[in-house]
Amino acid sequence: MIRLHCLHAHPSNQSYIEDVFGDTDIELHHTVDSSFIERAAQDPDFTPHKQQTYAINKLLKEHEADIILLTCTQYITALGDHQHHFKQPIVSIDEPLFALICQRKGPLQLVFSNPDTVEGTMERLESYAKGHGKQIDAEVMVMEGVFHLCLNGDLHAYEEQIKNQLRRCMKKGGDICVMQLSMVQAAQQMIEETGVSIIHPLSSLKQYVLQTISALKKE
Structure with a gap:
């Protein structure tokens, strides 16, 4: 095994x-x-x-x-x-996510809830895309002042904040991707609620x- x-x-x-x-x-x-x-x-x-x-x-x-x-x-x-x-x-965990992102042809909104992860993740994504001969048309959306809710165990409030952000993203149009595993539950709830596809780390x-x-x- x-x-x-x-x-x-x-x-x-x-x-x-x-x-x-x-x-x-x-x-x-x-x-x-x-x-x-x-x-x-x-x-x-x-x-x-x-x-x-x-x-x-x-x-x-x-x-x-x-x-x-x-x-x-x-x-x-x-x-x-x-x-x-x-x-x-x-x-x-973001390796298969990067592969999905690079398959997208149109504009993509990349949503982060932890600002501390943005720089390192985007550097790796850009390196991955370059190594695979891909161009990314992406807008980075960083949620400020919410990740402490996750760290403190207030997951309901954390997920509500993420869902509110995803609703705003949906109004803008284009594909959406949440970039952190802790955001998946909220993303899955929004997929069920709206039928809109959201890419996530799983x-x-x-x-x-x-x-x-x-x-x-x-x-």
Whole structure:
């Protein structure tokens, strides 16, 4: 059985992954490290280099994993291109999301609820698009002053704020993509409520991970 170890910044993300892989024979293990994003936001001495060292050392402890899934975009940014340190494949949750974004032809609204993730995510998205010969027509929408609701566990208020933002995006027209896993519940509710398609980090994650597993078994 394949052991998929998931590293989260918030415990609420565990249920998303459980739902996605619940009908597979993948053995899931979860680690929640809330202190990382708290330090990144509050500790000026926690420099990008220290964040990278922290992330690498944390992931090296996941030695029993066959595959590692990172659901925290700040962890992904900190790790950078240092995946060669690890014997297992490391799947960043936004990799399959980037692939979907690059398939879009028209204008796209990319919605963030955590401003601290925007710069690193957009740098990786632009690098991904360039590497695949794609052009992105995207407008970045950053929600200010709401992510603390998620961190404090007030998920209902957090999701209501996101849904309000998504309604505004729908009035503008064009495709919409929420860029963080914590936004998926609100996005799914809006899809059910309006019938409007919204791209999110779980849209193609299962397929992507299963393809990674298939390649791993062939080695």
